[in-house]
Amino acid sequence: MLEKYVARDGEWLLLDAEQLSADPEFSKRASAGSIKECPQAGSHPHLVRQWLLASCLFPGKWINRLFSVGGIQWRGERIGLLAFQAVDIAKDKLYREAAGAAQLPSASVPDVLYEDDYCLVLNKPAGMPVHPSHEGQEGTLDHAACIHQLRQRDPLPVRHIHRLDDDTSGPVLYAKCDLAQLILDEAMREKRIxxxxxxxxxxxxxxxxxxxxxxxxxxxxxxxxxxxxxxxxxxxxxxxxxxxxxxxxxxxxxxxxxxxxxxxxxxxxxxxxxxxxxxxxxxxxxxxxxxxxxxxxxxxxxxxxxxxxxxxxxxxxxxxxxxxxxx
Missing domain, CATH: 3.30.2350.10 (Pseudouridine synthase)
Incomplete structure (x- = not known):
């Protein structure tokens, strides 16, 4: 249901709360629970946060974290959530190491098996570690994920959700934002992956x-x-x-x-x-x-x-x- 009423706009995830509130499925949930009336455009972010928490559309931990950094704002008539904040490459070790390699034509990235704004799945070849195991190690799948994002000009905080042994090949799932990581980490703990x-x-x-x-x-x-x-x-x-x-x-x-x-x-x-x-x-x-x-x-x-x-x-x-x- 939710995916019909959100869209990415740069760093922001825009939610059409008015259209969502008119959805029969959401209306049924609202009438059965404690969801308050849809906030009006321009209303205080605190009221928006309360509505988002009551509606259980997103993890409460994530909503509260966004609110604490001013990441809940009105973007015109839609609620803006700061979901796709770019990494500061100078402060992120993986991205710093990947930045030089991204400029080299010889730096190949394994096949992308699936990708959208939230997830990335790379086909790890045998012999490539998923993540660095010692200081200065490069050429890992984590580096490849960063190189891919840099070449897309979209340096999001890609983080692997599970691992494969170095010599095992196959798909590895990455979250491309904190929201996806929170949800997928929980799915992993609950054995739904x-x-x-x-x-x-x-x-x-x-x-x-x-x-x-x-x-x-x-x-x-x-x-x-x-x-x-x-x-x-x-x-x-x-x-x-x-x-x-x-x-x-x-x-x-x-x-x-x-x-x-x-x-x-x-x-x-x-x-x-x-x-x-x-x-x-x-x-x-x-x-x-x-x-x-x-x-x-x-x-x-x-x-x-x-x-x-x-x-x-x-x-x-x-x-x-x-x-x-x-x-």
Missing amino acids: DREYVAAVQGKLKRAKGIVDAPIGKDRHHGARRRVTPSGDAALTRYEVKAELADASIVALRLETGRTHQIRVHMSHLGHPLLGDALYGGPQKPLKHQALHGERLSFPHPLSGKPTMVEAPWPKWLRDLLGDRRF
Whole structure:
């Protein structure tokens, strides 16, 4: 409903409160709750804030934050919300590092799988970290997102909502403004963001589909590795065999939790480590990196709440393994 009555104008999100109030769905909500009469153009921002909070159109934390910095104003006949404030590049470390690279033709950005004013989904290639892990590290997906925004001349505060391991490819969701980040972070906590993967694992599984329900914790003998342990955090992975090769299987996987290295740990726990995954016992041929790809990402859109699904095309290693087979 809300998406029909808002529009971006530079840094401002403009809300046509009068038209929204006439919407039958909103009127029904207003009559059933404590929503006050629609504020008149020019009325005090405090009254506008009260109406916005009562209507529950946006997170209350965000509305109060905007009000505290003068970010609720009348823009003609519409309510203006300072939702798309540009980053001060001189003060933002990622943008400072990305600014030089953005001028270079050789600085490529991974494929954009989805984009609007609120969200950006990039197709992360294997071998590219999502974010810097040490001082001075550049060339991450976060840097690529900033380069993309700079080239669009729209330096918004892009922030990743979830991560992928360095050697895993697939879609990564970014919020492009504080409003989207608040809503998507909550959706992530409530497990309303769904991620589906495809992997090549060693050997042939005994069952065509199943569930791995095994807690995961740190391996005290290896700083980078995780392991199944009764004292670990709850972790649940659903899997289904999609194709069998000579000495490997192609498996579709869905995470019910999001533990570090979850798929890699669980498949190794079953005795079928990922091809190329040396850390968890996977064979190093024919791949030199773990054979894991994020195939599909689903999330509720931060403005409309409508389900949004993004698919990432299969990488070359997967196409090569499968040949003419598809699923």
